[in-house]
Amino acid sequence: MSQGLTKAEVQHVAQLANLPLKEEEVVDFSQKLSETIDYVKRLNEVKTTAVAPTYQTGGTQNRFREDEITPSLPPTEALKNAERQYNNFFVAPDVWD
Amino acid sequence: MKYTPVIGLETHVELATASKMFCGCSAEHFQAPPNTHTCPVCLGLPGALPVPNKRAVDWTLLLAEALQCQLNTQSHFDRKNYFYPDLPKSYQITQYEKPLGENGQLEIAPGKIIRIRRVHLEEDTGKLQHTQIGSDRVVLVDFNRSGVPLVEIVTEPDFRSLEEVDLYVKKLQRIIRRLEISNADMEKGSMRLEPSISLSGDEVPVPLPNDQLPPYRVELKNINSFRFARKALEYEIQRQSELLTMGQKVLQQTRGWSEDKNATFAQREKEGEHDYRYFPEPDIPPLEFTPEELEAIKHKIPELPYPRAVRLINQYGLSDYQADLLTENKDLADYFEKAVTTAAKNVSPKEIANWLINKKIDIAKLSPQALLAEIASAKETTTISDEEMERMVREVLAENSQAVADYRKGKTQILGFLIGCMVKKIGPKADRNAISQKLQEKLRVS
Amino acid sequence: MGLNSLTLREAQEGLKAKKFTSQELVKDCLDRIEETDGKIRAFLAKNPLALKEATENPQGIPVAIKDNFNTSGLETTASSNILKGYLPPYDATVVRKVKENNGIILGKTNMDAFAHGSSTETSDFGPTKNPWDLQRLPGGSSGGSAAAVAADQAIFAIGSETAGSIRGPAAWCGIVGLKPTYGRVSRYGLIAMASSTDSPGPLTKTVGDARTVYHWIKGQDPHDATTVDQGEGTVKEIRDLKIGLPKEYFRPEGQKEVNETVWQAAKVFERLGARLVEISLFDPQYAISVYTIVQRSEVSSNLGRFTGIRFGHGRETFNAENKRRIMLGTYALSAGYYDAYYKKAQQVRTVIIDDFKKTFEKVDLILAPTMPSVAPRLGVTQGQSMYGELADILTEPSSVAGLPAISLPCGFVAGLPVGLQLIGPLWQEEMILKAAEEFERNTAWHKEKPKL
Secondary structure (H helix, E strand, O other): OOOOOOHHHHHHHHHHOOOOOOHHHHHHHHHHHHHHHHHHHHHHHOOOOOOOOOOOOOOOOOOOEOOOOOOOEOHHHHHOOOOOEEOOEEEEEOOOO | OOEEEEEEEEEEEEOOOOEOOOOOOEOOOOOOOOOOOEOHHHHOOOOOOOOOEHHHHHHHHHHHHHOOOEEOOEEOOEEEEOOOOOOOOOEEEEOOOOOOEEEEEEEEEOOEEEEEEEEEEEEOOOEEEEEEEOOEEEEEEEOOOOOOEEEEEEEOOOEOOHHHHHHHHHHHHHHHHHHOOOOOOOOOOOEEEEEEEEEEEOOOOOOOOHHHOOOOOEEEOOEOOHHHHHHHHHHHHHHHHHHHHOOOOOOOEEEEEEOOOOEEEEOOOOOOOOOOOOEEOOOOOOEEOOHHHHHHHHHHOOOOHHHHHHHHHHHHOOOHHHHHHHOOOHHHHHHHHHHHHHOOOOOOHHHHHHHHHHOOOOOOOOOHHHHHHHHHHHHOOEOOOHHHHHHHHHHHHHHOHHHHHHHHHOOOOHHHHHHHHHHHHHOOOEOHHHHHHHHHHHHHOO | OOHHHOOHHHHHHHHHOOOOOHHHHHHHHHHHHHHHHHHHOOEEEEOOOHHHHHHHOOOOEEEEEEOOEOEOOEOOOOOOHHHOOOOOOOOOHHHHHHHHOOEEEEEEEOOOHHHOOOOOOOOOOOOOOEOOEOOEOOOOOOHHHHHHHHOOOOOEEEEEEOOOOOHHHHHHHOOEEEEOOOOOEOOOOEOOOOOOOOEEEEEEOOHHHHHHHHHHHEOOEOOEOOOOOOOOOOOOOHHHOEEEEEHHHOOOOOOHHHHHHHHHHHHHHHHOOOEEEEEOOOOOHHHHHHHHHHHHHHHHHHHHHOOOOOOOOOHHHOOHHHHHHHHHHHHHHOOOOOHHHHHHHHHHHHHHHHHHHHHHHHOOEEEEEOOOOOOOEOOOOOOOOOHHHHHOOOOHHHHHOOOOEEEEEEEEEOOEEEEEEEEOOOOOHHHHHHHHHHHHHOOOHHHOOOOO
């Protein structure tokens, strides 16, 4: 019946998604996600052998821009919404190696 | 037990376009003050959208063609999703399923082919600097480089020695520079290497069938010079041999090179790091090329360095060595051919080649005509009368009796010294051949 | 003076004829907002310069902009705490075009946070109330924009639709909402939800107003590679129109009175000369799954940029609905599941697109209820894993197919507005607008106003 996502699976997905989850959230999401996944499995009722996927509906192709320089933002504008900045650099915690 | 290295190479090349891959910011980032070439697109601000740079696509097709790839008539961009502070959107726009070029090759030596699996186009990330602010360990991020177009060239694991890697890199670099799409400079970071290496027992054919590939692969990343790449590979061959000899397994992992420690080191991998959740980029319509457009690319390829070298050998009788050096860049090769075609009959292509190679000519300062003039005047020899010659030879032989005795005892190489003495007397434009003949004549007479 | 209750056309004509000034117009709207927004809560950040801009622009018309459009220098949050205090360094293309056409921004309107909803109840800053019944929801995610227009707080508004987010609130608030063809209007500067279906569009008091704004904002944009400059196609007279009524869209699970109201409204078209034909469309319930997977997958990727480093706050600030959608999307794209979910959904998407194509060979337009019921009470979305996607069953199929559509007011059930939608083939906005205009000319639903 319900495949159900285990806590471990939920935690794995949360890690891929870079979402820090609280314990209650892991439990709640496990249930809600499982419900959603069960629902969308209905798609298996639709036959799609040899049907090409549609990734874009506009039907366009080859949309380019010419290799021309346009004005950039002044660094003050680029940085103005950053919580931390240092000598015009963005600052992030060093938690990765 | 003797192990053979099985090496593959991933090369990233920054294209020298004026603007970035998906926005109009200047792509010139080397030494620009931080975050001065950014906009909502390359900063990954909410609501920003990518629009591809046509020249970057054209240049990638050109390179793919030069590497004899099959150019895909249908291609598109994909998103590669992962989190890292230098990746503003937390996804990189790249090509996963339908790269611009596939299944090409590069012949690095007669009979030795390196297969090119794919050539594709993507965007570069920003630059990180690890540092400390107060007691806080932080990374400083500069997005000037974010969004600069990168071409990625991936080979099959066809290399069996470091020399082969060397040849490939030099050749690839020359082709890229000849196409004038990048200065492919490892010091400036416009060409980056990511070798991957494993070891196999003795006989390892090329190509190696997939089921016979070694059961692991070590990827070497963040190596910023060719010298370090060689050192890292040498180190790995040693390290892996030792492990395998002791019956241990080599871990599949990513390693970096530490110049301080003179060793490679394992880089921390997060679980699930490689699940990039690729899917087609919805913000960019697919690329479709007509057969005519792709055919036109073929005609845009100029004479590449290696074919040109072959032609110089056949046309002008140069040696492999000479042809290789002269085709290092277009300017030098053009200069050489200009000199050859305007030279007088008594100046051979080989001579011109030797001059260019041995005499450190600055071709920017000395025109081909001026070079030819120098060669001609060097060929002029100081004429002296037969009597003068006789007199000087007698003088030299008299002044160097020990040398003469040694020569007659069998030390024929002394002749060079005696010629030198003659040249000192006559002048630098002395006709060495005539001197040599005369000396030998006189020395025979005891 | 009550100038805030004018339509866009009336306001333009009045300004031209100098019957009143732009400042008076803006002031009446601001007063109205002052009077009513305590109850309705349609607005978030207000533009402190609105009156000043009206002074400088005698043709200025007050507009409300949904808070997922970047407005330079004016706080833009997409109704999420994660963007609290965010000041964009640029204007969305749609915003720029509205300004170029004399739009004066009154402020940003409330929405479901990141547009993840169909009610405006999942805004991080509290729900917007439906002006017709303050105990009920206005719909979403463009709920604030719809309420602002319905309550005559703004002359017109800009919203966005990913699946139902313009049409739904328009229907529940008794106004006109136009969702253009995907690719018709630039998304540059619109905070992305589902990149492959997001469509900016107008929410207005009349069809004529919708047409005016549509022409301002449409067109290929060099900043958006998915936009196209496409012609409008031939526009038929009403008496030459064949209008299909899909039986699958008049659902037994839907409100019976809503179905009947729309059915009655359809007869107006018949009286005007159009031919009504019963048709059968691919079961819309599958579009829910297609949309859920595709949208949530694209969302999971689009929201990756919110890391708190270059702007905004940390990822823990996302609300529960945002996190759930990111999680589902990440799961659907992850190794081993991509083919079963994302790819499969895009294949069924093709089936839906082909079904519409075949249908439009037989009929010119499709007519159906916009929403299966009238506006629900506050609190209805709590604890639901898929509320939004289930509620939008009648708009999701046309959204995933990229088709243009409009919702118009067509009646009332127990005092609450009912909307009917007209769906057209790709790029046929003019045909839809013409038919809608004829309907409007022959009815008076659009003239009804909520009592506040």
